[in-house]
Amino acid sequence: MRRIGGGTGVPELEPEVFDRAIVAVALTAGADHRLVYVNEAFRALFGPRELGARAADVFTEPNAARFLKMLDQVYLDRAARQVTESRTTEGTAPGAPGRRHFVYSCSPVVSRFGPGVLAVAVDTTPQVDAVEAAQLLSGQRQKALQRYEALMSAVTQIVWLMKPNGDIIELVGGFEEFTGIPWRPVIDQEWLSAVHPHDRHRLVQTWTEAYEGTPSLFVCTFRMRTASGEYRHVQSRAVPIERGGELVEWIGATADVEDQWRNRLRERLLARVTTVTGADDVPDAFAAVAAAVVPDLTDVCAVFMLPAPGVGGPLTAVRVASTARSGLPALPPLSNEPYLVGSVAQQVIESRRPRLLTFPTGDPPDSVLSEMSRRWLRAARATSLTFVPIVIESSVVAFACAASCADGPPPGQADLALLREILHEAREPLRQAVELQRTRHTALTLQRALLTPTPRVPGAELAAHYQPASKTAEIGGDWYDALLLPDGTVTLTIGDIAGHDLDAATSMSQLRSMLRVIAYDQDHPNSPAESLSQLDRVVDGLKIAPLVTVVHANLVPRPGGRWHVAWSNAGHPPPLLLPASGEPRYLLGEGPDLPLCVAPSMPRATWHHELENGDTLLLYTDGLIEVPGTDLGEGMTTLARIARAARAEGLTLAQICAQMLSGVGNRRDDAAVIGFRPINQGGTRGAAWGGRLLA
The missing domain is CATH 3.30.450.20 (PAS domain)
Known part of the structure; x- marks a missing residue:
């Protein structure tokens, strides 16, 4: 200045x-x-x-x-x-x-x-820009908050906020309306009492896993009791909110997912029912049905088969299938023992309508099921039984019994409706299984009726045995036969017709009868080869069977208690010789001829052998040597070893035949065996046989 x-x-x-x-x-x-x-x-x-x-x-x-x-x-x-x-x-x-x-x-x-x-x-540009940015952010946040509040008012979920100390604030209400109990600011026993007993432990465990350590997303689907008293599935989801590396709160939502859950369950159960189609027999089919509804729809399910119509006496049923979820006592083993049907089940059968029976925990009423079933229900702390009739072709063939256990509440109306639907959807595959079983039973009755006892033969002992591989293979073309001719000759036959159905069993009966006639015709005595050639021509001409394998033998008594055996083999496994002493061996000849129904004009061979006292000749079907995972050579070696072991044990001929059938494991085909043994007529059969063993 x-x-x-x-x-x-x-x-x-x-x-x-x-x-x-x-x-x-x-x-x-x-x-x-x-x-x-x-x-x-x-x-x-x-x-x-x-x-x-x-x-x-x-x-x-x-x-x-x-x-x-x-x-x-x-x-x-x-x-x-x-x-x-x-x-x-x-x-x-x-x-x-x-x-x-x-x-x-x-x-x-x-x-x-x-x-x-x-x-x-x-x-002032920095300050003004900062203020404008803050105002813009504040405006955006305000709009977002308005949108969030509008969204929360529109959704059907319960939205809640939980503090680290466990206090809960209901941001969007609905808990009391859904459950019928007031909102609980903390998760306590009264809050958990609204959760299904079977879901409480899993809910607490899932929350603990999300809360402990590094907080993570919490997701759990469980059942809650509604104001009506029934249970519905809900899903809770919550995320942790952190500020400065510290957990400050959880924000979560709980939604009713019953409809989605039940639709998915229905699709899953119906998919399981398709496995019934692959069941091989009625018990397997009913077992697949029981397994389909456990554990998603019930804790345990048993199926009781009713007798065929027309059977007199008190109404009985056999438990053919039962399945329980894990964590319950072991179910009693299945048996073929029939039980008297209780009054409740009888009402269900007569009315063809399901019935729900509730009772105090572990206290089922008397006369509802067998005492064994009631003991199990008491041990499993059962609370209800649901009886559902199984109707096939307008007849009640069985009934299912489902139970809620471990203090679980009885099923709701939706559960009962779905259970009925699943059992209804299983009707067709169950019908097929029942029809197949009836067909098998008819064929089995026919087949076993033809497998007659062996005749009493002086100077010899005969025994035969037949055994299906399983319930699914009880019918087929396996057969054996023994015939005592007027001149003292004995014919032995063992054969197998391709197939495991009623047609095979019927064909088997025809072939057996025709071969008996051919063998019994004393005016025209035939060698075994001639008898099979004649049978082959007839079977091929009449188109009785597609393919037949058979061994046919003639046994003629000789002086000194010996027997001469002559046999012809049409494509069948070779006879097994079990000497009184020495190693078993197969009588192969030069190999079998062609099976029947292949080339009727081809010649057939007859082979010969001498049977000594105590020797055993065994004819059998291929079910004894065809074992999955092995070749025929291994099967034949195993069979000879079983026969040798049976001889060493001193078993009777009948016991040897039974041992051969039971000793072959993993057998998938039915099988038959017939045995012939000369005996010393100068003493008891047991002494002669025992002397040979000791030698």
Whole structure:
């Protein structure tokens, strides 16, 4: 500063002192406000401006009018003025930095250019931008909050907030309306009492796993008791909220998913029922049905088969299948023992309508099921029984009995409806299994009726045995026969017709009868080869069977207790000779001839052998040597070893035949065996046989 007029005037401003100021400074002079000075901060904020020009020509921005007016006012009344609200320059001037915000003031001054106005501007761009950004974010958050609140009011879920100390706040209500009990601010025993007993442990465990350690997403589907008293499936999902690395709260939602859960369950159970189609017999079919509904629909399911229509006496049933979920006591083993049908089951059978029976935990009423079943229900803490009739072709052939156990509540109406639907869908495959079993039973009755006892033969012992491989192979073309001719000759036959059905069993009966007639015709005695050739021509001409293998033998007594055996083999496994002493061996001849029904005109061979006292001749079907995973050679070796071991044990001929059938493991085909052994007529059979063993 310096003074004007010899040091007695107004202090004179030297604008150069503002050259390095951090605020923008401009100086005008005269009434027309000519711009005489700007500093670097001014040019940085507003861009370069022309010095010496009037302010009106320099500041041409649309919003500069207020600034020009303030210059006039300050110059005239010599009073300072300021603008505290941020002003904005759009930065349209050449060299301007762009849109900026500022506040400014105008003060009267005197400089070497005469009276004028000093304008000072402060750049507020960072502060204004920050405020605008905060306002924008706040607006966005406000909109998001409004949308969230609208969404929460529209959804059908219960939304809740849980603090780390376990306090729960219901953000979107519905708990009391759904459960019929007031909202619980904490998860306590009363809250858990609304959860299905079988789901409580899993719910607590799932929450503990999500809460402990590093908090993670919690998802659990469980059943809750509704205000109506029935249970519905709900799903709870919650995510942890952390701030600064610390858990501050959980936000979660619980939704009713019963309809989705039940639709998925229905599809899953119906898919399981398709396995019934692959069942080989009735018990397997009913077992597949029971397994289909456990554990998703019930804790245990048993199926009781009723007798065929027309059977007199009190109504009985046989438990043919039963399945229980894990964690329950072991079920009693299945047996063919019939049980008297209780009054409740009788009502279900007569009315053909399901019935639900509830009772105190572990206290089933008397006369409902057998005592063995009631003991199991008591041990399993059962609470209800559901009886459902199984109707096939307008007849009740069985009934299913499902139970809720381990203090579980009785099934709801939706569960009962789905159980009935599943059993209804299983009717067709069950019908097929029942029909197949009836056909097998008819064929088996026919087949076993033809497998007559062996005749009593002086000087020899005969024994035969037949055994199906399983319940699925009880019918087929395996057969044996023994015939005592008037001249004392014994014929032995073992054969196998391709197939395991009623047709095979029927064909077997025809072949057996025809071969008996051929062998018994004493006016035209035939060798075994001639008998098989004659049979082959008849079977092929009448188209009785597609393929037959058979060994046919004639045994003629000789002096000294020996027997002469002559046999012919039509494609069948060779006879097994078990000498009284020495190693077993197969009577191979030069190999078997072709099976029957292949080339009837081809000649056949007869082979011969002498049987000594105590020797055993064994004829058998291929079910004894065809074992999966082995070849025929291994099967024949195994069979000879079994026969030798039976001989070493001193078994009777009948016991040897039975041992041969039971000793072959993993057998998938039915099998038959017939044995012949000369005995010493000079003493007891046991002494002669025992003497041979000791030798």
